[in-house]
Amino acid sequence: MSNNLFEIVEEPIEINAIIKKVERREAGAITTFIGTVREWTRGKQTIYLEYQAYIPMAVKMLAKIGEEIGEKWPDTKIGITHRIGRLDISEIAVAIAVSSPHRKAAYEANEYAIERIKQIVPIWKKEHWSDGETWIGDQLENVPYESGRPNVKDVE
């Protein structure tokens, strides 16, 4: 993993590496958010997920979220890594680390980051359920698109 604060990666995410990026001697609090692949969603079983991203724009949008946070919580430092490709149950899809001199800002900025990721970062999740597959249509997971022609592989 590189030293870039905002990354889209294809390898497993190492949470310690993300924490390292935001550690500072003046920071007494670090919050992390780890989003993992959940097996059960409203009674439906996920077998695995596939994430696809418009990579250059996704990195740009993650950096934009970082800028927004820098304005709202000036003393914080944030790092975000999102993984794409095939992910199995319990694997880490996204990790967010925020350091801050005091804890309140670290919690708030962290939660803001994940909310914004679900709004503006061009990343898409395809659920492979036990009974079929669906591209998830929004972050509330209640607007699934109908599955397109299968076997057309993602290229990005």
Next chain:
Amino acid sequence: MSNNLFEIVEEPIEINAIIKKVERREAGAITTFIGTVREWTRGKQTIYLEYQAYIPMAVKMLAKIGEEIGEKWPDTKIGITHRIGRLDISEIAVAIAVSSPHRKAAYEANEYAIERIKQIVPIWKKEHWSDGETWIGDQLENVPYESGRPNVKDVE
């Protein structure tokens, strides 16, 4: 580090070990809070900290916080480890990990845990400043006690 969810330890805290304790296939979100030793507090420089605990009661109170969280956020699982002894700048004093099917509860329960730790868990911090030492008298860091007789070493 053991498998106990609530621990007081004297060795460095491994954040991955705490996360492992709360991972579950039905949990899609894990939040962590890492409290580190901050070098600067309101313009005063810390050289190192000493934490002392009433260990058996501290473990009991951490478990009580876990029970409170289980009532307020039933789907969460929480692990808390607090370190005692001498800690240098940037070392981890406390780590809290909360897993949950959905992220909101993971943030809320985590923040609740650190607030409660600062209220009811018998752990005390002695700041060794560049210009003296002080037992910190409350979690707001604004009621320092006058330093007692120096060189009387902690026994616990």
Next chain:
Amino acid sequence: MMITILLFAHLQETVGKDRIELPIEQLTVMELKTALKQTYPLLELDHVMTAVNEEFARDNSKVTAGDIVAFIPPVSGG
């Protein structure tokens, strides 16, 4: 010079490819969507966001040869 169109997620699967190149000099995002709907079964284009050169754009934004246009269905990262 071409306009490059990038497709993702279900749009990519619907069309059967991840990019389309069109030999057009200039048009608006809305005109581009209309043109694409005549060739491909992409009715959802009315409901997706558009990015031009990696920045979100409006339906009346101009697209010029050399630009990269991406259609951004509701995202589901995180």
Next chain:
Amino acid sequence: MMITILLFAHLQETVGKDRIELPIEQLTVMELKTALKQTYPLLELDHVMTAVNEEFARDNSKVTAGDIVAFIPPVSGG
């Protein structure tokens, strides 16, 4: 049988030891505090919490020989 009193943080440094044993059969937390203040410079006892056998207790709680009493100054963990 003794009552064991545990001292922490600045209380421990003030008294110069981390525990005191007193040969008393029974008394209240308040009476224990009063007794200790006569022997040690522990005026702060009026402002600290008390735990009996690892549970927070009130000033009128009973302490019996065999119990472990801990004085808990405002905590500063985290």
